[in-house]
Amino acid sequence: MSGKIITLTRHIIEEQRKYPAATGKFTDLMNDIAFAAKIISYNVNKAGLLDVLGETDNINVQGEVVKKLDTFAHETMVRALDHNGHSCALASEEEENVIEIPDEYPLGKYVVAFDPLDGSSNIDANVSVGTIFAIYHRVTPEGRPGTVKDFLQPGYKQVCAGYVIYGSSTMLVYTTGNGVYGFTLDPSYGEFVLSHPDIKTPKKGKIYSVNESYYGFWDERVRQYISYIKQVDGDSGRPMNSRYIGSLVSDFHRNLLYGGIFLYPPSTKAPSGKLRLLYEANPLAFIVEQAGGKAIDGERRILDIVPEKLHQRVPLYIGSAEDVDLLQTFLKGKHPSQKAAK
Numbered sequence: 001m002s003g004k005i006i007t008l009t010r011h012i013i014e015e016q017r018k019y020p021a022a023t024g025k026f027t028d029l030m031n032d033i034a035f036a037a038k039i040i041s042y043n044v045n046k047a048g049l050l051d052v053l054g055e056t057d058n059i060n061v062q063g064e065v066v067k068k069l070d071t072f073a074h075e076t077m078v079r080a081l082d083h084n085g086h087s088c089a090l091a092s093e094e095e096e097n098v099i100e101i102p103d104e105y106p107l108g109k110y111v112v113a114f115d116p117l118d119g120s121s122n123i124d125a126n127v128s129v130g131t132i133f134a135i136y137h138r139v140t141p142e143g144r145p146g147t148v149k150d151f152l153q154p155g156y157k158q159v160c161a162g163y164v165i166y167g168s169s170t171m172l173v174y175t176t177g178n179g180v181y182g183f184t185l186d187p188s189y190g191e192f193v194l195s196h197p198d199i200k201t202p203k204k205g206k207i208y209s210v211n212e213s214y215y216g217f218w219d220e221r222v223r224q225y226i227s228y229i230k231q232v233d234g235d236s237g238r239p240m241n242s243r244y245i246g247s248l249v250s251d252f253h254r255n256l257l258y259g260g261i262f263l264y265p266p267s268t269k270a271p272s273g274k275l276r277l278l279y280e281a282n283p284l285a286f287i288v289e290q291a292g293g294k295a296i297d298g299e300r301r302i303l304d305i306v307p308e309k310l311h312q313r314v315p316l317y318i319g320s321a322e323d324v325d326l327l328q329t330f331l332k333g334k335h336p337s338q339k340a341a342k
């Protein structure tokens with residue numbers, strides 16, 4: 001047999017060996033996330049068969065209808081992560097407050113924020129969905145339960161960020177700040193196997209992803225950018241190609257591999273956009289930067305934003321470096337075509 005098979009566990013253990021002070025708790029934590037991902041993957045894949053589709057009567061903290069699978073994924077993540085002594089608190093899109101570790105279990109030095117099921121409004125139509133997570137070191141004193149303070153850290157402090165995409169195959173993509181690695185779940189062995197080592201995103205891409213039905217609610221500068229990238233001009237590679245699934249993990253993952261830009265701008269209807277800083281924008285921003293791309297809220301680097309609230313929303317422009325740079329030129333009103341338009 002040629003080559004070596006690198007499982008997720010092996011990859012993490014080999015990475016952790018580079019740090020003599022590593023206690024193994026991070027390895028445990030990642031194994032628990034991978035375990036939760038396998039359970040969610042299994043259930044997402046047989047969703048229509050199990051009568052788990054359809055809406056529950058609950059409204060989540062964002063005021064959105066919660067699908068049954070959202071609840072299932074949330075509970076799976078909590079149950080997988082609350083007892084192994086690596087974390088002192090958890091935070092989920094589906095829970096308004098910080099989730100405490102039950103008294104009977106030990107407390108650890110990490111906190112994990114997650115979107116248990118992203119893109120779930122599309123799940124009845126068999127569209128790919130995902131799980132997104134961000135891991136931080138706690139900042140409150142050890143030995144006591146973690147608090148919201150542990151989560152209100154800027155994204156550049158993430159110890160690890162990742163997502164799982166439940167698509168035509170299930171993949172787990174993560175970074176600890178040493179590049180981005182993608183693992184595909186082998187369904188016969190139930191193992192995540194390294195399939196995408198050291199992912200780099202193209203410097204410039206062809207794809208733009210945005211919900212264009214909000215065009216009339218955007219700032220003029222965003223509209224100018226979108227009009228510009230749709231113009232026909234073979235020399236500069238325009239028009240760009242439109243792709244929008246409406247499932248952030250799926251839109252992001254495709255653009256990461258192929259190159260391009262994902263936009264969720266502010267609008268008159270949603271002045272801070274829709275996406276959440278802690279468990280959507282920050283983890284994907286860490287990954288995209290590690291892959292050579294960029295992520296901004298229009299003015300600031302996403303990873304520099306100091307969160308004020310657990311469920312804070314943030315405008316998001318994320319993707320290939322040159323595409324994000326061009327967008328920023330438009331947001332500053334400094335693109336030559338904007339001057340010509342005046």
Ligand code: AHG
Pocket residue numbers: 064093115117118119120121211246247248249274
């Ligand atoms: P979630 O399912 O976790 O609530 O996230 C949904 C998000 C995200 O996946 C997607 O990019 C966005 O909603 C789509 O929003 P629009 O329908 O406004 O385009």
Ligand code: MN
Pocket residue numbers: 115117118119248280
């Ligand atoms: Mn989401």
Ligand code: MN
Pocket residue numbers: 070093115116117118119120
């Ligand atoms: Mn969600």
